[in-house]
Amino acid sequence: MPAPSDHTPSPATPAGSGHSRRDLLKQFGGTAAAVALLAAMGPLGAAAPAAAATAADRKIKKLLGRLTLDEKISLVHGATDPERLGQAGYLPGVPRLGIPELRLTDGPAGVNVVASATGLPPVATLTASFSRELAREYGELLGREGRTLGLDLQLAPQMELSRAPYFSRNKDQTGEDPYLNGQLAAAQVQGIQAQDMLAQAKHYLANNQRYGEFDRTRPDDPAVNFDFRVDDRTLHEIYLPAWEAVVQAGVASIMAAYNHLNGEWNAENRTTLTGILRGELGFDGFVTSDWGATHSISIEDGLDMQMPNGSFFGAPLKKAIQDGTIPESALDTAVGRILGQYDRFGMLDGTRKPAPPAIDVEAGARTARKVAAQGAVLLANDGGLPLSRSALASLALIGPTAAQVAVSVAGERAYGFEDRMVSPLDALKKTLGDGHGGHDIQYSVGVDLTGTAVPASVLTPAGGEGHGLTRKPADGGEGEAVVDRTVDPAVDFTGDAALPAGSAYSWTGTLTPPSSGEYALRIQAWGAAAKLTLDGREITAAGTARDGFARKWSSIVPTADGLDNGEGTARLEAGKEYRVEITATGWAKDVHGRGPVQVRFAWVTPEQRAADIKAAARLAKKVHTPVVFAFNGSGGTTGGSGDRTTLTLPAHQDELIEAVAAANRNVIVVLNVGDPVTMPWRDKVGTILLAGYVGQEGGWSTADLLLGKAVPGGKLTVTYPRREADHPVLDPAHPERYYGVDNTVTYSEGIFVGYRHFDRDGIEPLFPFGHGLSYTKFGYDRLSVRGAGDGLEVAFTVTNRGRRRGAEVPQVYVGPADGAPVEMAPRSLVGFDRLDLAPGESRRVTLRVSARQLSYWDTGKQRWILPTAHRSVYVGSSSRDIRLTGTGTPGNH
Structure with missing residues (x-):
């Protein structure tokens, strides 16, 4: 065979040049002169003519000359927004020079502020559509609604490669293939920025797990902040292509990730920020840190903006410039990059397109419904879908996400319009109507996510006599306490029994379980931040307000009566006393939606869990077709602060599916999950629909798919392994790939991520990358x-x-x-x-x-x-x- 070519020029190397961009950086020592030279070379490495300074360049240079040192510094770090819109970040602007404020809103699945915005399905559901057009429409919605709500920059797209199946943010990402990642991310950028909304792609670079990533409480401790080691070839072939795609799409900004990479924090890594991102890829926008990810005054390394405050880029940066440690030219470079994007989007001269005056709720709903339908993946189908006439005449839905729509899990998304969140059960009934028996669809909870209030009979007050828990005023309350000290038979202050707004109480005592086993323990709250501890260990929390508002996303669905639903589990022994403490602190006056303090201490006992599974199986035996809705993300771990620890479905759902399948071979499983799960029941279930997390309109889209009014055409963006050990990152022979060795995670699988690993090693997956059936052939x-x-x-x-x-x-x-x-x-x-x-x-x-x-x-x-x-x-x-x-x-x- 012919020998491989050794003369093909790098796309990032100037024609006729014997030096790559990185060679030049090495020769110049990464100096400002090298950076300026590389910027002039452009994305494809073509040297710009000397006279190519544009009117925009001259405008920015003139502005820089008029800005004071303090004004420049105010443009490179976050501050508090006086309007308190609830967004992620804010820059004050310089009114005297016509430099406007900049408001940054979290994403990637919608606009996350106090005001309501369309609750889109997450990016994983979008990417399963394999549709560039839909990704652009998704981005257009983000940009349009963000502009309407007074925002300027969307923290989206999120586009890391889904390397580790335990990663809690996989539902926000574009899958395991670098080409697919880049195509869908670039389309989102184009859609967002077509609305004159700046896009900020996140999180750069190789940010693929939370385990060992970054601990804000111990930011400089290597024991809890691992180094992630990725070789040069793997970076370029697997983790950089998507970033190159968004740079070529013209993304305005990029967010530097939390993690350490090859010996440096991402927010101060000159090799990746300056050498690769600006040098090789030709990025000319600005880079911000992730929120709290700045560790030094790294402005010369390529970080342009610290978020959310100025702990390094505020007074310390000013002092460093004044004492000559850092040249003011480095600050000018960063400010110039930021103002260059302001100018590009018409923010300096008033040519920015006007923002829409109001959110078009119906238009947003159409997009959300389309994403949920096109992103659904039909994993298996033995003829169960679409539902037949016989099935519709005798149908049962089972599972909590059948009766409440699984919009998504955890934060960094738009919550959605709550009045539009129709469940699949109700959507089916309304679609079918009385004439088709829709009102006869039966339902069983299967897995109870609300539970019941823990009864007085198992509670003992702090004083040791009687039943219940001792209540007393707690710190943080407003006004005079309603009681000084009393005993409540149960902690169930909801609805008409709610406590006054702003009040704060604690409840203490002991819990003595009647039997041994696994208990689901829940603290449920609204109007207050509530916390549950057991024997001094925090079990769960709910109702916490952030940025001036709170959302009901501590679990995959709120309680059946509309409270935020914090869940934990504990294995308890019969007759043993466990110390219980519950606190509920009413929201402050400036928290949006403040109202009465509602709090409930609830549980599901082992006996109740077993009874619910038996009831579901009994119902399944009576009907023609049972449809079990299964989920992950309960308790907030999928998409939350901690990674998953297993690919097993939570809350004993495998047991539920096994029981239903044993009762009725016509069982259909609908999965509301955002990443792979194992399926020990696979051989007993013939039809499986991966609906994913479905957004605010997902009840309707799910009903459409079940009925055949919509046809699934989505494809898997990640490989589903048969066993966890089959996955390259979870291979027990390679603990360095996820758990780390000596506090170092090494990407030793190299380019063989996802399906590449399964193909090379001849491993049969449960479902392969790109898989997805249809209702046609x-x-x-x-x-x-x-x-x-x-x-x-x-x-x-x-x-x-x-x-x-x-x-x-x-x-x-x-x-x-x-x-x-x-x-x-x-x-x-x-x-x-x-x-x-x-x-x-x-x-x-x-x-x-x-x-x-x-x-x-x-x-x-x-x-x-x-x-x-x-x-x-x-x-x-x-x-x-x-x-x-x-x-x-x-x-x-």
Whole structure:
């Protein structure tokens, strides 16, 4: 076979130059002169002419000359917004020079402020659509609603690669493939910024787990803040392509992540911030720290803005400039980058497009419903879906997310319009109507997430006599206490029994369980921040206000009566006394939605849990078709502050599904999950629909999918392993990949993440990357592969061979190059499209594969190498469902 090419220029290297951007940085020692030179070279490395200074450049330079030192410093760190909109960050602006305020809102799934905004499904659900058009529409909604609510910058898209299946933020991300990540993230950027809203892509770089990532309480302790080690080739081939895609899409800003990377904090890593991001990738926007991720005055390293305060970039930066430790030119560079984006979006001269006057609630709802429908993945179907007439005549829904819609879990999203959150159960009933028996759909909770108030009979007051818990006023309350000290038989102050707004109480005593086993213990609250401790250990909390408002997202759904639902579990012994303390502190007067203090101490006993599962199985036996809704994210861990510790469904749901499947072989499982779960019941369940987290309109979209009014066309963006140990990051032989060795996490799997690992090692997954069925069938034929420039052109025909309209996502993969000096993946995704086809309709698809997608990163030469060998080309419906195979040689050979 031909030897691999060694003359292919790196896309980041100037034509005719013998030096890469990183070579130049090394020669100049990373100085400001090197940075300026690299910025002038542009994203593709073409040197800019000396006279290329634009009017915008001159405008920014003039502004910099008029700004005082204090004014400049005010533009590089966060401050408190006097209007208190509840957003994530704020810059005050400089009114005398026409520099406006900048308000930054959290994301990535909607606008997260005090005011209501559309509750979108999270990014994982969006990405499963494999639709660039829908991703752009998603971004447009973020930008449009953000502008309406007075915001300027959206902290979105979130686009890390989903490397570790335990990562609590996987539901916010774009999957395990770097090409897919980049395509969907770039489309979101384009949509957001088309509304003159700045996008901030997050979190740069290799931020793939919470375990060992960053501990705010001990920020400088290496025992709890691991170093993450990623080799140069793996960074370039797996973790940087999505960042390059958003840079090429013109993203205004990038957020530096919390974690340590290759020996440096991301917010002070000159190699990645200056050498790679600005040098190789050509980024010319500004970089902020994640909130609290700044560890030094790292403005010369490439960090332009500290969030959310000025602990380093405020008074310490001013002192460093005044004593000559840091040159003022470094500050000018950072401010110039920030103001350059202000100018680009018309914020300095008043040419920014006007914000919409009000949120179009119906338009947002249409997008949310579309994302939930197009992002649903039909994992398996033995004919159970769409629901037949027989099924509809005798149907039961089981599980809490059947009766309450699973919008999403945890924070960094829009909460949504609560009055639009219709459950799948109610949506089915309303869609079917009385004439079709919709009102006869039966329901069983299966897994009770609300529980009942813990009774007085198992509680003993702090004094040791009687039943109940001792209540007394606690710190933080307002006004005079209603009681000094009393005994309450139960902590259940909800509805008409709520306590006065702003009041604060504690309850103490002991709990003596009547039997041994696992108890679900819950603290449920609204109008107050409440906390439950057992024997001095905090079990759970609820109702905590942040940024002037609170949301009901401590669990996947609120309580049945509308309280925030903090949940924990504890294994208790019968007859043993456990010290209980409950506190409830009413919200301050400036918290939005403040009202009476509602608090309840609830539980689900082992006996009640077993009874609920038995009741669900009895109901399943009586009906034609039972549909079990299963979830993860209960308790806030998925998307919260801690990673998952298992891929097992929580709350004994495997036991529930097994019991229902044993009672009725027609069982259908609907999964409201945001990342892989194991399925020990897989062989007993013929139909599985991965609905994901579905957003505020998800009850309607789920009903549409079950009824066949919408046809699932989504595809898996991550591989589902049969066993946790099959996953490369959870392989017991490689603890360094997730748990770390000597406080260091090493990405020793290299480029073999996700499906690449399963393919190389011949491991059969539970469901492969790219998998997803439909209610119709698709045929593939007429493959053509030819060289096109330095890449390939792949063409083929897809035909809907069924009787229903449906969506298919054809995927193109390439194999390794023979004779390459590095190991390459057996298959890598290089192209995809989403097609909507009527019955019998055919569509010719032509996809271009670029030279970059066919290249590998040479760490010695610090550039991309394009092998000239033949490449196998695979076209199919998933990474394992290959329908057509061909070969091609890059270029016209």
